[in-house]
Amino acid sequence: xxxxxxxxxxxxxxxxxxxxxxxxxxxxxxxxxxxxxxxxxxxxxxxxxxxxxxxxxxxxxxxxxxxxxxxxxxxxxxxxxxxxxxxxxxxxxxxxxxxxxxxxxxxxxxxxxxxxxxxxxxxxxxxxxxxxxxxxxxxxxxxxxxxxxxxxxxxxxxxxxxxxxxxxxxxxxxxxxxxxxxxxxxxxxxxxxxxxxxxxxxxxxxxxxxxxxxxxxxxxxxxxxxxxxx
Numbered sequence: 001x002x003x004x005x006x007x008x009x010x011x012x013x014x015x016x017x018x019x020x021x022x023x024x025x026x027x028x029x030x031x032x033x034x035x036x037x038x039x040x041x042x043x044x045x046x047x048x049x050x051x052x053x054x055x056x057x058x059x060x061x062x063x064x065x066x067x068x069x070x071x072x073x074x075x076x077x078x079x080x081x082x083x084x085x086x087x088x089x090x091x092x093x094x095x096x097x098x099x100x101x102x103x104x105x106x107x108x109x110x111x112x113x114x115x116x117x118x119x120x121x122x123x124x125x126x127x128x129x130x131x132x133x134x135x136x137x138x139x140x141x142x143x144x145x146x147x148x149x150x151x152x153x154x155x156x157x158x159x160x161x162x163x164x165x166x167x168x169x170x171x172x173x174x175x176x177x178x179x180x181x182x183x184x185x186x187x188x189x190x191x192x193x194x195x196x197x198x199x200x201x202x203x204x205x206x207x208x209x210x211x212x213x214x215x216x217x218x219x220x221x222x223x224x225x226x227x228x229x230x
Contacts, residue, residue, distance in 0.1 A: 046116035052123020056085025063096035134208035155221030
């Protein structure tokens with residue numbers, strides 16, 4: 001899928017993005033996001049990147065972790081999602097420093113080696129060039145820094161794949177249809193089919209330059225977190 005098309009989809013779903021994430025994850029995405037932050041090894045005072053930040057959920061959680069002495073950069077190419085993120089920031093945690101940046105994950109507007117840690121939630125599956133995204137992430141991290149990348153996956157077990165597809169077809173898509181977003185959420189199944197499995201993600205991370213890469217399957221393999229170290 002072309003980058004402009006992906007951007008259009010996320011701009012349109014922005015008003016209901018968080019509500020549908022709740023449905024898609026059975027309400028568990030908050031737990032998975034907290035695990036992602038823990039695996040990123042972000043700590044108070046760090047300068048952190050939240051790539052493909054969407055409506056800012058991970059960015060806000062990162063800001064809690066780094067505190068008022070740290071700095072978080074939330075980056076996304078959807079202007080509508082960034083607008084929601086900015087509003088949530090001002091309403092909930094205005095004292096925590098977060099910079100919201102409209103940018104492409106394949107060409108980040110940051111110098112080499114400027115981040116102590118990074119997170120990415122539900123973004124890697126949607127970029128048009130996964131190897132380039134990983135290379136950019138590697139470039140902007142400091143030596144020894146970690147990144148934790150959370151995303152939906154196709155489970156390896158047949159019965160889990162069957163359950164996941166049933167849930168998408170019978171629960172998620174009808175919910176999107178009720179909100180007038182059938183076409184926008186129809187992209188989920190093909191995006192899962194073409195998304196590299198955990199072991200393939202590890203190989204791609206190593207090819208991008210990361211010295212250490214481990215993929216942790218969660219939720220029966222329907223979710224996973226790729227943890228990489230520069």
